[in-house]
Amino acid sequence: MAVYTDVSDDALRAFLDDFAIGSLVAFRGIAEGVENSNFQLRTTQGDYILTLYEKRVNAQDLPWFLGLMQHLAREGVTCPQPVADRQGQSLKILAGRPAAVTTFLPGVWPRVIRLEHCRPLGQALAQLHVAGRSYVQERANGLGPDAWPPLLQSCGAGADTVQPGLLAELQAALAEIVPNWPGRGQTPSLPRGQIHADLFPDNVFFLDQKLSGLIDFYFACTDFLAYDIAICLNAWCFAIDGSFNITFARQILQGYESIRPLEDAERACMPLLARGAAMRFLLTRLYDWINTPADALVTPKDPLDYLKRLRFHMATKSSSGYGF
Ligand SMILES: Nc1ncnc2c1ncn2[C@@H]1O[C@H](COP(=O)(O)OP(=O)(O)O)[C@@H](O)[C@H]1O
Numbered sequence: 001m002a003v004y005t006d007v008s009d010d011a012l013r014a015f016l017d018d019f020a021i022g023s024l025v026a027f028r029g030i031a032e033g034v035e036n037s038n039f040q041l042r043t044t045q046g047d048y049i050l051t052l053y054e055k056r057v058n059a060q061d062l063p064w065f066l067g068l069m070q071h072l073a074r075e076g077v078t079c080p081q082p083v084a085d086r087q088g089q090s091l092k093i094l095a096g097r098p099a100a101v102t103t104f105l106p107g108v109w110p111r112v113i114r115l116e117h118c119r120p121l122g123q124a125l126a127q128l129h130v131a132g133r134s135y136v137q138e139r140a141n142g143l144g145p146d147a148w149p150p151l152l153q154s155c156g157a158g159a160d161t162v163q164p165g166l167l168a169e170l171q172a173a174l175a176e177i178v179p180n181w182p183g184r185g186q187t188p189s190l191p192r193g194q195i196h197a198d199l200f201p202d203n204v205f206f207l208d209q210k211l212s213g214l215i216d217f218y219f220a221c222t223d224f225l226a227y228d229i230a231i232c233l234n235a236w237c238f239a240i241d242g243s244f245n246i247t248f249a250r251q252i253l254q255g256y257e258s259i260r261p262l263e264d265a266e267r268a269c270m271p272l273l274a275r276g277a278a279m280r281f282l283l284t285r286l287y288d289w290i291n292t293p294a295d296a297l298v299t300p301k302d303p304l305d306y307l308k309r310l311r312f313h314m315a316t317k318s319s320s321g322y323g324f
């Protein structure tokens with residue numbers, strides 16, 4: 001459960017007095033997610049989400065995230081919208097944390113991924129990339145390739161307590177991936193733009209068998225568009241036993257390319273981008289696995305799920321391995 005910060009009934013009522021969204025009927029902490037504290041609010045006017053921003057979110061970036069969500073909605077991408085208070089402020093402080101109220105998005109995320117989710121996912125990702133073109137302000141990816149070696153170093157010997165030999169295996173993989181990242185060494189750069197950077201199944205909602213919207217833009221940043229595809233291939237196309245579902249991948253790619261055709265260089269880089277994406281999530285999971293106190297109200301995600309994926313991508317030498 002991800003509720004890092006408790007909010008008292010009285011503090012919440014006082015906070016909501018600033019807004020014109022009715023009075024509080026009920027609220028509950030949401031037992032999902034690992035990054036921020038989320039609460040579902042019911043007021044006399046409807047449902048809302050209250051987010052208190054925690055460990056990995058830099059408060060200075062919040063205007064950029066909230067602005068991106070507003071921009072994408074104007075361009076036709078369904079996503080939560082910040083709710084401004086009576087003074088026009090959407091970014092506030094509650095219980096000592098930066099906080100915002102956003103609109104509630106109807107739908108549920110798919111607990112079991114099926115083929116019919118994959119094409120709409122690819123289309124929605126490409127729509128996001130196209131819509132993001134006119135959001136001109138950039139935000140660097142703080143969890144890009146330069147962040148990976150120090151993140152592994154901060155896990156240190158703890159990595160081998162998760163699995164013996166893990167530290168050396170990841171160091172060797174990093175030595176292959178980081179110097180050859182697009183735009184470095186012999187590898188050409190790729191088209192860049194605003195990316196979601198965390199489009200996992202729990203951030204994609206479906207309703208009546210249709211994709212109803214995207215949530216959780218708090219890792220969004222300006223980076224290679226094809227890297228966002230690589231993140232989705234990691235998050236959506238592996239079975240519990242670690243096997244890669246190329247049919248799912250093909251549907252994601254075809255859905256994406258029906259909106260935004262890829263350049264040859266983007267296709268060719270997919271094995272490299274997929275390795276980087278697996279590494280990024282492996283490392284944040286590993287760090288959290290080692291550093292989350294046993295009594296914390298959050299269920300850390302298993303880093304070893306991403307070791308299986310990384311090994312698959314390290315062994316995949318051609319983009320045809322992803323269904324191109
Ligand atoms: N705008 C929203 N509308 C409906 N449910 C939401 C919304 N935002 C978050 N949730 C719920 O809260 C859960 C955790 O949110 P998420 O943004 O993924 O957390 P985190 O910030 O920890 O990554 C989601 O899986 C979803 O159930």
Ligand SMILES: N[C@@H](CCOP(=O)(O)O)C(=O)O
Nearest residue numbers: 033034035200216281285301
């Ligand atoms: N998707 C990340 C974790 C962060 O996302 P959240 O939406 O679950 O908070 C992972 O799976 O490692």
